[in-house]
Amino acid sequence: xxxxxxxxxxxxxxxxxVILLQGLRGxxxxxxxxxxxxxxxxxxxxxxxxxxxxAEVTFTDRQGIASRLDELFVTGRNIRYVHIPDEVDIRATIxxxxxxxxxxxxxxxxDKGRKEFPRAKPK
Amino acid sequence: GVAMSFLKRFPPPAExxxxxxxxxxxxxxxxxxxxxxxxxxxxxxxxxxxxxxGFSLDYPTISLHxxxxxxxxxxxxxxxVMVNAKFEEEETKEAPMTEGEEEEDSDDDVxxxxxxxxxxxxxxxxxxxxxxxxxxxxxxPDPDDEDSDNDYEGExxxxxxxxxxxxxxxxxxxxxxxxxHLTAEGQATLERLEGMLAQSVSSQYNMAGVRTENSIRxxxxxxxVDIAPVVAGQFEDAEVDH
Numbered sequence: 252x253x254x255x256x257x258x259x260x261x262x263x264x265x266x267x268x269v270i271l272l273q274g275l276r277g278x279x280x281x282x283x284x285x286x287x288x289x290x291x292x293x294x295x296x297x298x299x300x301x302x303x304x305x306a307e308v309t310f311t312d313r314q315g316i317a318s319r320l321d322e323l324f325v326t327g328r329n330i331r332y333v334h335i336p337d338e339v340d341i342r343a344t345i346x347x348x349x350x351x352x353x354x355x356x357x358x359x360x361x362d363k364g365r366k367e368f369p370r371a372k373p374k
Numbered sequence: 375g376v377a378m379s380f381l382k383r384f385p386p387p388a389e390x391x392x393x394x395x396x397x398x399x400x401x402x403x404x405x406x407x408x409x410x411x412x413x414x415x416x417x418x419x420x421x422x423x424x425x426x427x428g429f430s431l432d433y434p435t436i437s438l439h440x441x442x443x444x445x446x447x448x449x450x451x452x453x454x455v456m457v458n459a460k461f462e463e464e465e466t467k468e469a470p471m472t473e474g475e476e477e478e479d480s481d482d483d484v485x486x487x488x489x490x491x492x493x494x495x496x497x498x499x500x501x502x503x504x505x506x507x508x509x510x511x512x513x514x515p516d517p518d519d520e521d522s523d524n525d526y527e528g529e530x531x532x533x534x535x536x537x538x539x540x541x542x543x544x545x546x547x548x549x550x551x552x553x554x555h556l557t558a559e560g561q562a563t564l565e566r567l568e569g570m571l572a573q574s575v576s577s578q579y580n581m582a583g584v585r586t587e588n589s590i591r592x593x594x595x596x597x598x599v600d601i602a603p604v605v606a607g608q609f610e611d612a613e614v615d616h
Contacts, residue, residue, distance in 0.1 A: 254607040284437070286487060298514040305509060308440070318447035320454070321500075324508045329437040329458075350498040 252351040260299035261352050270352075272297040272333055274344035280305075282325060283332040287313045290323055301327025380461055381407070385447075390416030393506035395499050397608040400428075401452075401491040402461065412492050416513055419455070421492065431490070433514040435459045439507050441500045442491075452493040453503050458485045507528040 253276070255261050264270045272294075282303055292305030308320040335341060342346040393414040400407040400421045410423035419436070440454045457530035494500065556564060 277496040286437075286485075298512055300512070300514060302508075310440070318442070321443050322504050323438060323440040324504070324511060325438040326436065326511060326516070 252347060254348070254351045254355055255299060257299070261355070263299035265349065265352055267299075269297065269299055269301050270348045271341060271345050272301065272303070274348045275333075275335070276340065278339060280334050280336055281334040282330055283334070284325060285329045285331050287331075289302070290320075290325065292320075292323060295322075299332060301326070303330060303333070380429055381423070382429065383427050384422075384430075386411070386422055387413050387417065387420055388416040392416060393502055395492075395494050395503055397495040399493040399495075401493065404487055412494070412503070414503060414510060416510050419507070419510070431455070431457055431459075433511050434516065436507075436511065437487075439504065439511070441504045443500075443564055446493065450493045451497045451500060452491045453507070455490040455492065455507075456592075457490060460486045461488050471530060472580045557562070566612060 254273075257262065264273060275294045276296065278295065279291065279293050281289055282305070283289050289311045290305055290308050291311075292308030294303065295306050297305040303325050305323045305325075306321065308323045309317055310320050310323065311317045391413055393412075395412040395414075397409060398412040400423075401408050407421075408423045408425075410421055410428060413420040413422070417429045418432050419427060420430040435458050436455055437458050438456045440452075442454045443451045445451075445465070485512070492503070494503065553564075577591060
């Protein structure tokens with residue numbers, strides 16, 4: 252289970268439904284874009300800003316013309332909808348992602364604990 | 375037709391260039407701009423024709439990019455970049471651009487879309503070009519994000535401190551960060567304890583509880599304290615740096 256290497260991104264993800272999209276990694280999903288084109292492909296990455304990376308994509312432009320794209324990166328800003336595939340258990344996916352984040356945060360190994368979240372320094 | 379006046383002369387970017395691809399044709403809305411070098415830099419995406427003129431695109435204007443190897447859709451493998459911007463002079467009334475850009479009615483919601491294709495002569499470079507663009511795009515998150523709950527700016531958001539206010543979630547310090555939070559008194563105590571660990575044997579020989587300097591002296595009078603030499607590695611799992 253991969254989580255972001257960035258403290259800030261983990262925090263953002265944990266507090267938004269982007270965490271669900273991140274759990275779609277490996278699944279084939281359809282993304283509706285703002286300009287009404289759509290992209291269907293295998294999710295390879297979703298970051299905290301909802302930028303979505305897809306592979307083996309069928310891209311249908313707003314005129315309805317389809318083409319194949321090997322890889323596609325679409326910015327979060329330009330996404331209107333992400334269709335959650337039927338086979339995905341939404342609750343379980345969110346829980347799994349949260350667990351992964353908490354594993355990284357709280358259970359760093361012996362000398363390898365991530366130096367995350369130092370307390371706010373006293374003012 | 376396409377107004378070429380947006381092409382300007384400028385020096386190639388020098389900093390933060392994640393990928394540079396020479397011998398790359400730039401195609402704007404179906405019309406070739408010639409051969410040049412594509413610079414995928416952290417600040418912006420630039421293309422410079424071999425003659426020295428070119429253009430730059432700011433990442434926030436790029437809605438998506440992709441690797442296209444579908445020769446039915448376009449005869450050459452290329453990096454496809456879709457941009458939310460106009461590429462025409464303001465004075466001239468252009469007919470709607472071919473292939474992709476449409477002048478929708480005065481509907482404010484629909485922004486102009488312009489399609490760029492960057493066709494490298496070296497097709498095997500497309501992966502690297504795509505990845506470099508992903509990395510650079512990620513450096514420019516949307517400032518207009520509606521998620522106003524954005525106190526993640528600057529200082530790392532202290533989730534731990536926040537959560538402690540809400541409940542008792544166990545937290546851990548790594549050795550280094552724990553150290554930095556000790557007061558002078560805490561430091562002294564730590565040093566004393568470390569010293570004791572270095573001298574003492576495993577717990578069966580120790581009195582329960584922490585012994586101060588004074589209490590050690592006390593016991594030394596009456597009791598035979600059997601202090602065995604420290605076995606190397608005995609305290610390996612203690613997070614103590616000697």
